[in-house]
Amino acid sequence: MAANSQFSMAVHVLSMLARSKDENLKSDFLACSVNTNAVVIRRLLGQLNHANLVVSQTGANGGTRLARCPDEISLSEIYKAVDCGGVIALHAKAPSKDCPVGKNIEAVLSCLQREIDKGIEEKLSRYTLQNVFEMVEQGKA
Amino acid sequence: MAANSQFSMAVHVLSMLARSKDENLKSDFLACSVNTNAVVIRRLLGQLNHANLVVSQTGANGGTRLARCPDEISLSEIYKAVDCGGVIALHAKAPSKDCPVGKNIEAVLSCLQREIDKGIEEKLSRYTLQNVFEMVEQGKA
DNA sequence: CTCATTTGTATCAGAAGAAGTTACAGACAG
DNA sequence: CTGTCTGTAACTTCTTCTGATACAAATGAG
Numbered sequence: 001m002a003a004n005s006q007f008s009m010a011v012h013v014l015s016m017l018a019r020s021k022d023e024n025l026k027s028d029f030l031a032c033s034v035n036t037n038a039v040v041i042r043r044l045l046g047q048l049n050h051a052n053l054v055v056s057q058t059g060a061n062g063g064t065r066l067a068r069c070p071d072e073i074s075l076s077e078i079y080k081a082v083d084c085g086g087v088i089a090l091h092a093k094a095p096s097k098d099c100p101v102g103k104n105i106e107a108v109l110s111c112l113q114r115e116i117d118k119g120i121e122e123k124l125s126r127y128t129l130q131n132v133f134e135m136v137e138q139g140k141a
Numbered sequence: 142m143a144a145n146s147q148f149s150m151a152v153h154v155l156s157m158l159a160r161s162k163d164e165n166l167k168s169d170f171l172a173c174s175v176n177t178n179a180v181v182i183r184r185l186l187g188q189l190n191h192a193n194l195v196v197s198q199t200g201a202n203g204g205t206r207l208a209r210c211p212d213e214i215s216l217s218e219i220y221k222a223v224d225c226g227g228v229i230a231l232h233a234k235a236p237s238k239d240c241p242v243g244k245n246i247e248a249v250l251s252c253l254q255r256e257i258d259k260g261i262e263e264k265l266s267r268y269t270l271q272n273v274f275e276m277v278e279q280g281k282a
Numbered sequence: 283c284t285c286a287t288t289t290g291t292a293t294c295a296g297a298a299g300a301a302g303t304t305a306c307a308g309a310c311a312g
Numbered sequence: 313c314t315g316t317c318t319g320t321a322a323c324t325t326c327t328t329c330t331g332a333t334a335c336a337a338a339t340g341a342g
Contacts, residue, residue, distance in 0.1 A: 005230040005300090008250050012232070015242045026317070033240040034232070037302050042318065059310030060316040075253075087228050087261060089146040091175070092330080095153060099174035101160060104277045105153045112216075112268070116261055120228060123260045127253070135252075136245045146329090167288070178331050183289065199289040200339025233301080289338080295331085302325075309318080 004084035009034055009044055011078060011132060017054065018070040018133045024063025044082070051081035071130035076121040078129070087120065088113040145225035150175055150185055152219060152273060158195065159211040159274045165204025185223070192222030212271035217262040219270070228261070229254040 013030050027045065031038040045064050048054045053073060056064040066073070090109060095102030154171050168186065172179040186205050189195045194214060197205045207214070231250060236243030 005233050007229050008232050012246045033237045033243045035234045035237050058318040062317040088148050091149050092146050093176045096174045096176050101156045101277055102174045104280045108273055108276045109149050116264055119260055119264050120257055123257055135249045136242055139245050201287040203288045
């Protein structure tokens with residue numbers, strides 16, 4: 001299970017919130033649709049809240065709703081909100097510094113990583129939550 | 142430790158092989174530079190061999206060398222050779238089919254995933270192993 | 283032919299990280 | 313005040329990657 005199923009969950013949850021515009025949705029209800037635990041959802045919502053994508057409310061009749069209109073939320077914002085740690089993971093353990101390749105490879109790779117991440121965000125920024133929501137509603141990708 | 146440190150290791154190892162053109166390198170030696178275990182390297186080389194990027198030889202004086210010139214190996218080939226399972230992981234457990242969003246979200250997400258992967262591969266295909274090798278040699282990314 | 287070397291795999295133990303669970307304090311509507 | 317929710321902490325699985333040991337098969341050297 002990769003670290004970035006977070007992104008999938010986030011888009012799922014946000015689509016649900018987009019669907020019920022101004023109504024507060026409860027973590028329990030969301031968890032049911034995503035087929036996971038309510039606490040997992042709350043942890044995720046915490047990240048989305050931190051990124052100012054959603055607003056939560058405690059207490060009776062509490063729950064969560066979008067902080068903005070769905071067409072003002074780009075997928076790249078969602079991607080950045082959940083920390084899904086890049087495409088290319090650098091070496092787990094640092095390579096040998098005694099080797100001419102090992103000494104420099106990390107710098108080259110992290111440069112490449114930045115460029116790829118930039119590309120992903122550029123691509124994701126073309127879609128809004130509204131777009132996704134509409135695709136889901138039409139039952140067609 | 143993400144699944145795609147495989148890609149980093151692969152680029153590292155292939156750079157080493159590019160460096161010592163026609164000489165067979167042993168998994169033990171490579172493991173030392175990458176700072177990992179020889180078996181891990183052999184597992185990785187197995188994938189690269191399967192993708193026709195390297196050629197291995199058993200027995201005394203055995204080892205591994207590139208199957209092609211470094212300027213004929215693009216990074217996107219390396220990316221595809223190691224199975225680093227895409228940027229967006231789909232839901233771990235399938236979402237609820239009773240929910241209008243849960244029912245369709247996976248199709249939309251996997252469509253998005255394909256598009257992003259295509260973008261990554263397009264970006265990676267601009268670089269060859271030769272390019273990386275040169276950057277490493279110059280000690281500059 | 284025999285032997286030392288090296289890959290290719292299988293298998294298992296350990297580490298790390300994510301997900302699921304339980305529990306409870308704090309906020310808030312009625 | 314009471315019942316309902318969120319936010320968070322703490323703990324237990326579960327899964328996946330890595331590391332390690334072992335050994336058969338290949339192969340070059342003597």
